[in-house]
Amino acid sequence: xxxxxxxxxxxxxxxxxxxxxxxxxxxxxxxxxxxxxxxxxxxxxxxxxxxxxxxxxxxxxxxxxxxxxxxxxxxxxxxxxxxxxxxxxxxxxxxxxxxxxxxxxxxxxxxxxxxxxxxxxxxxxxxxxxxxxxxxxxxxxxxxxxxxxxxxxxxxxxxxxxxxxxxxxxxxxxxxx
Ligand SMILES: Nc1ncnc2c1ncn2[C@@H]1O[C@H](COP(=O)(O)OP(=O)(O)O)[C@@H](O)[C@H]1O
Ligand SMILES: O=C(O)C1=C[C@@H](OP(=O)(O)O)[C@@H](O)[C@H](O)C1
Ligand SMILES: [Mg+2]
Numbered sequence: 001x002x003x004x005x006x007x008x009x010x011x012x013x014x015x016x017x018x019x020x021x022x023x024x025x026x027x028x029x030x031x032x033x034x035x036x037x038x039x040x041x042x043x044x045x046x047x048x049x050x051x052x053x054x055x056x057x058x059x060x061x062x063x064x065x066x067x068x069x070x071x072x073x074x075x076x077x078x079x080x081x082x083x084x085x086x087x088x089x090x091x092x093x094x095x096x097x098x099x100x101x102x103x104x105x106x107x108x109x110x111x112x113x114x115x116x117x118x119x120x121x122x123x124x125x126x127x128x129x130x131x132x133x134x135x136x137x138x139x140x141x142x143x144x145x146x147x148x149x150x151x152x153x154x155x156x157x158x159x160x161x162x163x164x165x166x167x168x169x170x171x172x173x174x175x176x177x
Contacts, residue, residue, distance in 0.1 A: 010083040016107035019114035026084035028165040036081035040071040056125040090145040099149040106150035
């Protein structure tokens, strides 16, 4: 199926911590719905012209967060498909306000599965040292924010990306869309 061109607000927005599967499940959802997929991390890398770990090294986290705020703003206004945010995007108050009323799903994951997953994936600078402790600290600080912005929460522990995508479609009542 050909992805429909972007128009209007996104049909699905995925939030959650690193390793929840936002990028993986977002792609599955976009394919199932025949919509375009967008990921703010990829948009930031395009804008900066380098990978996220290098942005953290060269310019620091506050600079990255500024790029992220702008990437989310642009994606929310110009994209009618499936959108995955980076795990820390919800820390920005303006971003949380922009998510109000949108079909946001919090992909939840426990420490065990998250650390197993991110250990196998591209580097995440925030988790470079002592990933278990860092991940737990991130989640303690952010869980209330993910919950605040989400219309639905979907657990991803012991589930394949396809099963998670099914649960997201159920939660948003998009099964027959
Ligand atoms: N439900 C799942 N079960 C097993 N592995 C998964 C699942 N979802 C994602 N992964 C794997 O975990 C890693 C991180 O996934 P990713 O989609 O990048 O997460 P996020 O974008 O939330 O940080 C990838 O290697 C991906 O293949
Ligand atoms: O949690 C975070 O602060 C971050 C999560 C990453 O995205 P994923 O959640 O897709 O891994 C990426 O935006 C950056 O490394 C910072
Ligand atoms: Mg991601």
